[in-house]
Amino acid sequence: MAYWDRKHYHDNRSLARWSSFPALVMGLLLTTSLAWGHAFPDHSDPRVGWTVDKSPAQVRIWFDGAIEPAFSTIKVVNADGQQVNKQDGRVNAADPTLLEVDLPPLSPGKYRVFWSVVAIDTHRTEGDYPFTVAGAR
Numbered sequence: 001m002a003y004w005d006r007k008h009y010h011d012n013r014s015l016a017r018w019s020s021f022p023a024l025v026m027g028l029l030l031t032t033s034l035a036w037g038h039a040f041p042d043h044s045d046p047r048v049g050w051t052v053d054k055s056p057a058q059v060r061i062w063f064d065g066a067i068e069p070a071f072s073t074i075k076v077v078n079a080d081g082q083q084v085n086k087q088d089g090r091v092n093a094a095d096p097t098l099l100e101v102d103l104p105p106l107s108p109g110k111y112r113v114f115w116s117v118v119a120i121d122t123h124r125t126e127g128d129y130p131f132t133v134a135g136a137r
């Protein structure tokens, strides 16, 4: 089953750092950093693709490493693509691997969570995932 729909790229800050190095050295460094860089999601609440009975008060995503609060974002949109969270998301003050955003009461329907984070090594990863709020009809 498809788990996280995610991707990763090196942003300008991390590329600029190595731009004066010979290509071979740069390649070696990037290869090395790929082995331990990047923060990827580990698990979330609501879980990926799940249908929940009640509107969740928050969406929370736990990553496999610490992320930078200043460069990490999360938002939730409805089936029409409209953002439903009223305030910006944040990195949890007590847990630097947890990205979270508060939600108002959600109507039954499909929602999608978009996240973008920068790990402490400046590598950015981003992606999105769906969840559904079940409704009494």
Ligand SMILES: [Cu+2]
Residues within 6 Å of the ligand: 008, 009, 010, 034, 037, 038, 123, 124
């Ligand atoms: Cu990277």
